[in-house]
Amino acid sequence: MYLEPTFTSLSEDIMDNVFDLTHKQCKPCEVGTPPLTQDEIITLMKQLDDWVQYNQLIGKTFEFKNYYQTMAFVNVVAWISHREDHHPDLKVSYNRCQIEYSTHAINGLSENDFICAAKVDAFFKI
Numbered sequence: 671m672y673l674e675p676t677f678t679s680l681s682e683d684i685m686d687n688v689f690d691l692t693h694k695q696c697k698p699c700e701v702g703t704p705p706l707t708q709d710e711i712i713t714l715m716k717q718l719d720d721w722v723q724y725n726q727l728i729g730k731t732f733e734f735k736n737y738y739q740t741m742a743f744v745n746v747v748a749w750i751s752h753r754e755d756h757h758p759d760l761k762v763s764y765n766r767c768q769i770e771y772s773t774h775a776i777n778g779l780s781e782n783d784f785i786c787a788a789k790v791d792a793f794f795k796i
């Protein structure tokens with residue numbers, strides 16, 4: 671028997687996974703929202719390129735040819751942060767930018783951290 675696929679038969683959770691993180695938008699994170707579990711973190715880490723988890727944060731160091739290119743990258747990260755209202759810690763050097771995301775409001779990791787990290791990765795690949 672052939673069953674016609676219908677979108678309505680998919681739960682919201684499943685639909686969430688159909689779209690990759692770069693198609694999502696950060697949502698305001700209220701105090702009291704539970705941080706992601708380690709299992710959820712492991713699943714989301716698979717969608718990022720070479721990010722590392724250190725307990726309550728995720729980080730990555732990007733390398734560039736010179737200070738000009740590093741600062742161009744920093745400006746794109748600032749633009750993403752402004753649009754998403756979610757702001758990483760940055761350490762900027764001559765040809766390197768270390769970026770760390772965590773969600774202050776919950777003192778842990780939320781999906782917002784992964785959405786922004788995925789958007790930074792997507793820009794870096796251009």
Ligand SMILES: C[C@H](O)[C@H](O)[C@H]1CNC2=NC(N)=NC(=O)C2=N1
Pocket residue numbers: 698699755756757758771772773774775776
């Ligand atoms: C009201 C506003 O959404 C919050 O203050 C945002 C701003 N940017 C933020 N950035 C990060 N990294 N974590 C937060 O919890 C956070 N909260």
